Amino acid sequence: MDWNDPGGRTIDLAVARLKATDPAARIGSLLLHPGGPGSSGVGYALSLNNFSPELKRRFDIVGFDPRGVEGSGRIACSTQLMSQFPDPLIKSQAEFDAWLDYGKRLRADCRARTGPVFDHVDSVSAARDIDAIRQALGEEKVTYYGLSYGTLVGQMYAELFPHRIRALALDSNLDHSLSTGPYLYSWATFAQDSFDEFVKWCGRETRCALHGTNVRAFWARLLERADRGEIRAPGAPARSLTRQDVIRYAFRAGYVPTWFELAELLVALDAGAQEPPASAAWLLGETTNSRQAPAAAELEVSNPLQIFCEDFRWPIRDYREYTKHLRRAKAIAPDMGIVPTSLTLTALCLGEPDPIPNPQHRLRVKGGPPLLIVNGLHDPATGYAWARNAAAQIGKKARLLTYEGWGHGAYGRGDCVTAAVDAYLISLRLPARGTRCPAVPVAPPDAADRPA
Structure with missing residues (x-):
């Protein structure tokens, strides 16, 4: 449960494996993390449309629910308390103070229902879990595909275990070096x-x-x-x-x-x-409007966003500082401002006790093989600048593949990106430096080849 106390309490992780369709051509296991925070890697692995036939032919596809998610000791919170979720757009110092109070009560409730693992759901702990899964699978080195929040876990793995990496493909990247503003x-x-x-x-x-x-x-x-x-x-x-x-x-x-x-x-x-x-x-x-009450029949609901609060520290002191961030964001994005998801995460993590397990820092990846960084040019959630920054922090070991189109998650968007990622994972062949894959036209709702 606590990797700083390896002889202490343990937790169970939910893991699913789809064996390679061609055992004679099998390379090994491909571990994957679909992001979130809060997405189930078990469900992602069992979705047959997520990877190319060639990847499924050459690898056992292995997905796991990260700690705090679904079958791996999910973070459970009171339905009644979650239904009291305040408006994440804070409009006064009184509302700011109310959020601090609510966050404190919610953390206490979720910790009591979840158990002490509540305080150990950060991405460094998840990266150490990946190495435990690697050992359990009997793999000498990890082949990994991380999407969205899964890129942060992959980045932490590269910091901790660079020489245990066979291939690490990070798609739609987070930049863990950025402070609040x-x-x-x-x-x-x-x-x-x-x-x-x-x-x-x-x-x-x-x-x-x-x-x-x-x-x-x-x-x-x-x-x-x-x-x-x-x-x-x-x-x-x-x-x-x-x-x-x-x-x-x-x-x-x-x-x-x-x-x-x-x-x-x-x-x-x-x-x-x-x-x-x-x-x-x-x-x-599906809505992120948490002000809508969960089903009354459920006494507890999942709340995996605590993972984010253990990876990102938001030391916003008061409403005055909060509104300064909102004004700046509105100037940057006159049509959108700060989007609801970031408002929710910001409010929810206010008052998180210090120190958090995995505060922001520049990546420190020393040694190991080349890593593949993949990102769309117009990703609304994990923008291209984050991937560029992450690649720069990793240095010469990083190879950035640019998808010139839209959407969140680049793999599967056209033959160019898919072939480049497959070639790296299968043959360890990196795309040439500066490779850019053309945008795939936006498909109408009835298109059979529409991305999932």
């Missing part, structure tokens, strides 16, 4: 870039529901109407949407991207449609 400002930059790309796409795509419209003016009016409580929730007209709710839809749409659906949804919201467009089901199907 630069982190929040870069997130605002990425969200704004994604929205800018949506506007440009809609200007040239005649099938966009907002084609021929001044999209920025339309967007500004929609947000102003949301501020006045005039925008109703699709399928639930009794509930009005906030500005942050509407921004959340646009931010989420950048992940695939689902821009056809976003345009149709925004038109429907503006028109006051009673029912949402059928195409917008994915955008509406």
